[in-house]
Amino acid sequence: xxxxxxxxxxxxxxxxxxxxxxxxxxxxxxxxxxxxxxxxxxxxxxxxxxxxxxxxxxxxxxxxxxxxxxxxxxxxxxxxxxxxxxxxxxxxxxxxxxxxxxxxxxxxxxxxxxxxxxxxxxxxxxxxxxxxxxxxxxxxxxxxx
Amino acid sequence: xxxxxxxxxxxxxxxxxxxxxxxxxxxxxxxxxxxxxxxxxxxxxxxxxxxxxxxxxxxxxxxxxxxxxxxxxxxxxxxxxxxxxxxxxxxxxx
Numbered sequence: 114x115x116x117x118x119x120x121x122x123x124x125x126x127x128x129x130x131x132x133x134x135x136x137x138x139x140x141x142x143x144x145x146x147x148x149x150x151x152x153x154x155x156x157x158x159x160x161x162x163x164x165x166x167x168x169x170x171x172x173x174x175x176x177x178x179x180x181x182x183x184x185x186x187x188x189x190x191x192x193x194x195x196x197x198x199x200x201x202x203x204x205x206x207x208x209x210x211x212x213x214x215x216x217x218x219x220x221x222x223x224x225x226x227x228x229x230x231x232x233x234x235x236x237x238x239x240x241x242x243x244x245x246x247x248x249x250x251x252x253x254x255x256x257x258x
Numbered sequence: 259x260x261x262x263x264x265x266x267x268x269x270x271x272x273x274x275x276x277x278x279x280x281x282x283x284x285x286x287x288x289x290x291x292x293x294x295x296x297x298x299x300x301x302x303x304x305x306x307x308x309x310x311x312x313x314x315x316x317x318x319x320x321x322x323x324x325x326x327x328x329x330x331x332x333x334x335x336x337x338x339x340x341x342x343x344x345x346x347x348x349x350x351x352x
Contacts, residue, residue, distance in 0.1 A: 121341075121342070126334070137327055140323060140327070151317070151320075152317055152321075153320060157320075157324070161327070164327060164328065164331055167331060168334070170346050171334055171345065174346070174347040175347070175348050175349070176348065255345070255346035256348060
């Protein structure tokens with residue numbers, strides 16, 4: 114490229130990113146937790162979180178983002194798969210078939226009566242796998258010359 | 259009455275989407291096409307909003323925010339590709 118030696122300055126974009134990334138991550142957490150009763154769930158929540166990380170990668174560079182978030186995304190995907198298998202195996206302790214889920218109404222101190230479902234743990238596994246796979250793909254492509 | 263108004267606005271939105279598609283196909287340079295894609299995303303957001311009012315459903319409100327975020331990130335990525343030649347930098351040049 115012939116524009117390589119022009120000094121670039123991303124001040125507006127980086128300032129906007131610092132605010133917008135938190136909004137996107139909050140929205141992805143909302144999508145993740147509301148997946149049981151309204152549209153959303155682990156898959157789209159994970160995609161939104163990884164799109165927030167992609168926005169960070171766009172505003173800064175690969176090295177800076179690795180300093181901010183020193184995660185190995187392959188390990189995140191692997192731990193997601195592990196959680197998915199463990200939630201399936203956990204149902205075997207109660208003499209029910211593999212991957213049987215249950216829920217219970219619990220009085221939480223701040224939230225009041227809430228139904229805690231074990232399906233959320235499986236959703237968490239999907240969330241972690243989606244983040245891990247997406248970020249591994251994007252970082253591997255971004256790092257190659 | 260409100261149904262007629264909503265359907266009319268969907269009709270006009272279709273016209274504006276067709277106009278942006280014309281710019282997308284015909285646009286002489288790449289920035290024209292990127293801006294047409296951005297405008298297309300905004301038109302689709304308003305289309306989804308009007309459609310969810312028409313259907314009396316709140317199930318599509320997540321889609322509105324989702325398209326907004328994805329359109330923003332896509333436009334930024336295209337803009338960086340046009341300006342620098344790379345989308346994600348390995349490290350800053352200075």
